[in-house]
Amino acid sequence: MLNNVLMPEYPQIVSLPASPEGVVAQLETYRGQFLREAESVEKAAQAGNAAELQAFRDGWLGRKQGLLAQLNEHWLKPAPGEAKKLIGQQLNRLRGEAEAAMERIEAVLEAARLQAQLASETLDVTLPARAPRGASHPLTQVTERILGIFHGLGYSLAEGPEMESAWYNFDALNIPESHPARDDQDTLYLGPDLPGHLLRTHTSPGQIRVMEQQAPPLRVAVPGRVYRRDAPDATHSPMFHQVEGLAVDEDLSFADLKGTLEHFARAMFGAATRTRFRASYFPFTEPSAEMDASCFACAGSGCRTCKNTGWIEVLGCGMVHPEVFRAVAKKNPVYETGKWRGFAFGMGVERMAMILYGLDDIQRFYSGDLRFLEQFAAHADGA
Numbered sequence: 539m540l541n542n543v544l545m546p547e548y549p550q551i552v553s554l555p556a557s558p559e560g561v562v563a564q565l566e567t568y569r570g571q572f573l574r575e576a577e578s579v580e581k582a583a584q585a586g587n588a589a590e591l592q593a594f595r596d597g598w599l600g601r602k603q604g605l606l607a608q609l610n611e612h613w614l615k616p617a618p619g620e621a622k623k624l625i626g627q628q629l630n631r632l633r634g635e636a637e638a639a640m641e642r643i644e645a646v647l648e649a650a651r652l653q654a655q656l657a658s659e660t661l662d663v664t665l666p667a668r669a670p671r672g673a674s675h676p677l678t679q680v681t682e683r684i685l686g687i688f689h690g691l692g693y694s695l696a697e698g699p700e701m702e703s704a705w706y707n708f709d710a711l712n713i714p715e716s717h718p719a720r721d722d723q724d725t726l727y728l729g730p731d732l733p734g735h736l737l738r739t740h741t742s743p744g745q746i747r748v749m750e751q752q753a754p755p756l757r758v759a760v761p762g763r764v765y766r767r768d769a770p771d772a773t774h775s776p777m778f779h780q781v782e783g784l785a786v787d788e789d790l791s792f793a794d795l796k797g798t799l800e801h802f803a804r805a806m807f808g809a810a811t812r813t814r815f816r817a818s819y820f821p822f823t824e825p826s827a828e829m830d831a832s833c834f835a836c837a838g839s840g841c842r843t844c845k846n847t848g849w850i851e852v853l854g855c856g857m858v859h860p861e862v863f864r865a866v867a868k869k870n871p872v873y874e875t876g877k878w879r880g881f882a883f884g885m886g887v888e889r890m891a892m893i894l895y896g897l898d899d900i901q902r903f904y905s906g907d908l909r910f911l912e913q914f915a916a917h918a919d920g921a
């Protein structure tokens with residue numbers, strides 16, 4: 539029969555042997571058959587094949603048709619008293635072995651199942667994502683580029699709160715009560731519930747907080763949102779982004795400032811970039827300067843990017859004013875005036891991005907318009 543190839547061989551009951559020796563011998567034969575079959579079913583189970591187990595169990599231990607049930611019915615029940623004891627003992631032994639074997643095989647099968655599940659559900663967490671899901675915002679990309687350059691110069695990264703006190707935002711930075719920047723025409727104050735508090739107008743208070751916590755020598759960059767009371771137009775927004783930097787050490791000079799920022803300009807706009815420093819004024823630095831970079835679009839000959847000047851205004855900078863150290867020293871006496879020299883600089887991220895990408899409207903950054911944003915996806919990390 540072709541079927542036989544796949545059919546489990548059900549053990550067949552034979553008629554009750556005439557002598558006790560015959561009973562023992564026949565049960566021993568059954569036992570041998572059982573052990574051989576159990577071995578083969580266990581092998582199948584190790585390979586994860588459960589199909590044979592059910593037929594095996596039915597054949598031997600099935601409640602009515604199983605061989606042990608039939609031996610019970612046809613050998614044990616009709617046996618005379620003295621033979622009953624022997625047959626009963628032998629059958630119990632066989633049943634005990636059969637049940638133990640069945641349990642073992644089930645355990646093997648369960649282990650094989652678990653193994654297969656583990657293999658099929660293994661996650662390689664080191665695999666790269668199949669596809670980029672999006673891209674970082676152009677302002678994020680530019681911020682990270684700027685920070686990356688200063689990271690390479692040993693600057694650490696710090697952030698401060700967007701809600702500040704007037705002391706951190708103005709007084710500590712040597713901006714006097716009378717200064718127009720403090721006017722509520724220019725600054726967003728937080729109203730009667732928070733007197734003396736405002737939305738920071740620059741990230742400099744973040745650096746004040748770093749100095750209060752940390753003794754020189756230090757180098758730190760502070761990125762973040764800043765707020766000014768401006769009407770939105772193509773080049774203004776009441777909220778924009780800055781990166782500021784600060785270095786403090788024993789003998790820093792304006793030459794260190796120039797070397798640092800010249801390196802920054804070349805890393806940002808290309809190795810051929812030249813710089814120039816024009817005298818300027820900030821209350822928190824003395825002397826103060828603005829740095830221009832030669833135009834990367836026309837190499838200085840004059841174009842739309844540089845408005846035909848050949849130069850691009852990049853940032854403001856200067857040597858930290860002694861009054862700033864004096865303010866910090868109130869909380870951190872290490873900054874006692876006269877001990878330290880520092881230089882600082884600040885730049886607008888939107889302005890930097892508009893120059894780099896040739897954009898003419900700052901409002902694009904805040905519109906969420908995908909037709910605009912998707913143009914920057916190619917620059918994104920991993921895209």
Ligand code: 2NL
Pocket residue numbers: 742743745746780782784820822823853854855856857858859862882883884885886
């Ligand atoms: C600009 C100019 C500047 C600073 C920021 C600074 C910070 C401390 C002390 C001294 Cl804690 N200075 N920051 C210095 C010079 C210029 O920013 O045009 N930003 C957009």
